[in-house]
Amino acid sequence: MNPRLKRFWSAQLALTPAWLIVIFAYIGTILWTVQISFTSSKVFPVSNYVGFAQYSRLFASDRWMISVNNLFIFGGLFIVGCLVIGFLLAVFLDQRIRAESMFRTIFLYPYALSFIVTGLVWQWTLNPTLGIQQTVRNWGFESFTFDWLTRGDRAIYVVALAGIWQSSGLVMAILLAGLRGVDGELWKAAKVDGIPTWRVYLHVVIPILAPMFVTATVLLATAVVKVYDLVVALTNGGPGISTEVPAKFVIEYLFQRQNLGLATAASTVMMITVLCVLAPWLYWQYFRQPRSAR
Amino acid sequence: MKHVSKALLGAAASLAILAGSAFAAEKAEVIHWWTSGGESAAVKVFADQFNAQGGEWVDAAIAGGEAARAAGINRIVGGNPPTAMQFNTGKQFEDLVAQGLLGSLDEVAAADGWAKFLSPVLVKAVSRDGHFYAVPVNIHSNNWLWYNADVLAKNGIEPPKTWDELFAALDKLKAAGVIPMAQSGDAWTQLLLFNDVVLGVGGRDLFLKIFQDNDMEAIKSPEFKKVAETFGKLREYGDAGQQGRQWNQATGLVIDGKAGFNFMGDWAKGEIIAAGLTPGKEVGCVPGLGNQVYWIGGDVFVFPKTDNADAQKAQKLLAHVMLEPDTQVAFNAKKGSVPVRADVDTSKLDVCAQEGLKLLAKPDGAVPGTDFLQTPDTLGSLQDAIGQFWTTPSQTPDELVAKVVSIWESK
Numbered sequence: 001m002n003p004r005l006k007r008f009w010s011a012q013l014a015l016t017p018a019w020l021i022v023i024f025a026y027i028g029t030i031l032w033t034v035q036i037s038f039t040s041s042k043v044f045p046v047s048n049y050v051g052f053a054q055y056s057r058l059f060a061s062d063r064w065m066i067s068v069n070n071l072f073i074f075g076g077l078f079i080v081g082c083l084v085i086g087f088l089l090a091v092f093l094d095q096r097i098r099a100e101s102m103f104r105t106i107f108l109y110p111y112a113l114s115f116i117v118t119g120l121v122w123q124w125t126l127n128p129t130l131g132i133q134q135t136v137r138n139w140g141f142e143s144f145t146f147d148w149l150t151r152g153d154r155a156i157y158v159v160a161l162a163g164i165w166q167s168s169g170l171v172m173a174i175l176l177a178g179l180r181g182v183d184g185e186l187w188k189a190a191k192v193d194g195i196p197t198w199r200v201y202l203h204v205v206i207p208i209l210a211p212m213f214v215t216a217t218v219l220l221a222t223a224v225v226k227v228y229d230l231v232v233a234l235t236n237g238g239p240g241i242s243t244e245v246p247a248k249f250v251i252e253y254l255f256q257r258q259n260l261g262l263a264t265a266a267s268t269v270m271m272i273t274v275l276c277v278l279a280p281w282l283y284w285q286y287f288r289q290p291r292s293a294r
Numbered sequence: 295m296k297h298v299s300k301a302l303l304g305a306a307a308s309l310a311i312l313a314g315s316a317f318a319a320e321k322a323e324v325i326h327w328w329t330s331g332g333e334s335a336a337v338k339v340f341a342d343q344f345n346a347q348g349g350e351w352v353d354a355a356i357a358g359g360e361a362a363r364a365a366g367i368n369r370i371v372g373g374n375p376p377t378a379m380q381f382n383t384g385k386q387f388e389d390l391v392a393q394g395l396l397g398s399l400d401e402v403a404a405a406d407g408w409a410k411f412l413s414p415v416l417v418k419a420v421s422r423d424g425h426f427y428a429v430p431v432n433i434h435s436n437n438w439l440w441y442n443a444d445v446l447a448k449n450g451i452e453p454p455k456t457w458d459e460l461f462a463a464l465d466k467l468k469a470a471g472v473i474p475m476a477q478s479g480d481a482w483t484q485l486l487l488f489n490d491v492v493l494g495v496g497g498r499d500l501f502l503k504i505f506q507d508n509d510m511e512a513i514k515s516p517e518f519k520k521v522a523e524t525f526g527k528l529r530e531y532g533d534a535g536q537q538g539r540q541w542n543q544a545t546g547l548v549i550d551g552k553a554g555f556n557f558m559g560d561w562a563k564g565e566i567i568a569a570g571l572t573p574g575k576e577v578g579c580v581p582g583l584g585n586q587v588y589w590i591g592g593d594v595f596v597f598p599k600t601d602n603a604d605a606q607k608a609q610k611l612l613a614h615v616m617l618e619p620d621t622q623v624a625f626n627a628k629k630g631s632v633p634v635r636a637d638v639d640t641s642k643l644d645v646c647a648q649e650g651l652k653l654l655a656k657p658d659g660a661v662p663g664t665d666f667l668q669t670p671d672t673l674g675s676l677q678d679a680i681g682q683f684w685t686t687p688s689q690t691p692d693e694l695v696a697k698v699v700s701i702w703e704s705k
Contacts, residue, residue, distance in 0.1 A: 043389035150537040240684060255360055257674040258669065
């Protein structure tokens with residue numbers, strides 16, 4: 001056998017366990033899930049095929065549409081909010097301030113909490129009869145009102161706020177590491193040219209930090225798709241169903257409402273959505289780059 | 295020395311095996327979700343009685359009904375079933391029967407004469423195609439109105455007998471600065487309240503037409519619209535702190551005199567007793583306001599099929615023990631529910647339970663709960679619609695009716 005071929009096959013042999021895991025554990029279960037979504041399965045998977053019936057019920061359901069809508073509102077606010085606040089915190093810490101490590105710890109601390117704890121803390125803080133609203137009223141401002149948590153049209157913003165509070169610290173840590181890597185010579189050059197600091201940040205530093213921003217965005221985006229625990233602890237989907245999210249929809253239809261068919265249809269839609277977002281990035285990452293590198 | 299100890303160990307082991315086979319206890323692993331104080335005291339009655347009659351109760355308590363059911367179903371499907379597991383009375387275990395995964399209890403039922411002492415509603419709920427598949431252990435009722443007697447007396451309010459009287463009382467409390475109606479933010483409690491209104495304002499017939507017969511005309515009828523309007527009006531009497539409040543905290547507001555009324559099932563008694571009060575005295579009870587109908591809900595145990603002869607024996611013994619008169623009375627007194635047997639001494643139960651039993655004895659005094667009649671899927675969709683309506687003051691009763699129509703049409 002020619003040595004190159006031999007090397008190829010021995011490599012493949014070594015990879016067999018990985019291949020098996022990928023094929024059966026990932027692709028296999030995905031296909032199985034998609035298959036169930038075309039059946040009328042209730043508690044148990046059955047093979048009574050009903051075509052796209054589960055999908056049409058899914059998109060006719062108020063709860064699913066609200067969930068999807070919330071995912072976009074939450075996702076947009078959460079990612080942008082975390083990036084902006086995280087960046088500002090990083091810049092602030094990068095000014096060679098005193099007790100920097102203390103501030104770094106404080107800002108990163110929320111990230112060490114689980115979403116469940118974050119949710120509960122914010123639930124108590126924003127409960128109109130216990131938290132901020134009541135406290136301010138007790139100070140004498142009787143008409144002060146901050147009851148977003150109990151208003152169906154505002155509660156999702158509270159969820160985003162709690163998420164930003166928790167995850168900004170992570171973005172700060174990533175970007176701070178990036179800022180420390182910016183060459184000091186650049187700053188000196190900018191000073192000589194008399195360029196205002198904010199312009200240096202905007203036009204020089206941020207482009208340099210682009211890979212850091214991409215990393216942070218990917219981390220935040222995965223948190224958005226799988227957001228479940230934060231909502232369960234903070235609002236449990238309420239008031240009414242105004243803060244429901246897709247992951248919660250899937251879990252509830254799987255385990256509580258005993259409708260495997262609808263739950264798998266919902267998770268299939270979630271997967272397709274994620275793939276649609278990922279596909280351009282994968283294309284850019286794996287197909288475009290080698291050509292430009294050549 | 296080493297050899298001696300080994301020999302001793304061997305002897306001890308063989309003795310143990312001998313002893314084991316001589317007094318083989320019928321081991322029963324039971325999955326249930328009764329983990330709160332009163333609940334675990336109640337389930338201990340079953341365990342003690344079962345152990346006293348030669349069984350060995352292995353407790354597999356899992357907190358939370360959904361978690362416990364998911365765990366049990368997964369074990370049954372995975373081929374390692376528990377000896378017995380709990381469900382709510384109703385449709386939850388229907389698929390297990392359809393898949394042939396549950397053992398039939400006809401033998402025990404015939405020997406103990408279940409048909410003689412169980413209410414027909416329950417017989418229907420635990421049997422499929424004429425075979426028994428579950429043991430009902432208690433009757434819980436959802437449609438109770440609890441009130442703080444002190445708060446009512448202070449504001450010159452008599453305990454209401456009709457919905458009009460209730461609304462008059464709620465208005466008075468609101469004017470007096472008391473929370474008129476304590477309500478939890480959990481959607482299932484909003485659905486419970488809605489069902490109470492369907493039964494109380496709409497009446498027994500309307501309830502059965504909608505939930506049992508799936509009658510679309512009944513949903514579009516003026517009677518149901520009145521139900522939606524009454525339910526909508528109740529939205530004005532909750533307070534701003536509902537969101538995030540659990541059912542027991544809502545009941546607690548009534549117990550502490552911070553709120554006047556609370557609609558909750560009879561498990562609220564557990565909270566009242568735990569606070570050192572007597573149900574029916576400091577905290578009064580009104581079963582089925584308006585139409586005086588008793589809602590039948592509760593818990594059952596099912597026994598998954600098994601080839602193991604010992605396990606089968608344990609299952610039969612357990613099914614027998616759970617329905618023995620003494621066990622039934624002791625268990626239900628602790629649980630706050632009503633015994634499933636009509637032929638036991640109920641004088642030891644509290645005042646509220648006595649009221650409930652009076653209704654149960656009436657020919658048209660009871661309805662099967664919605665869990666008996668509809669799938670968790672349909673009830674879940676209804677819960678979503680109700681929760682949305684309850685928390686969106688701008689939604690009109692007509693919109694709610696339209697939503698319910700579309701849920702029933704898409705079934």
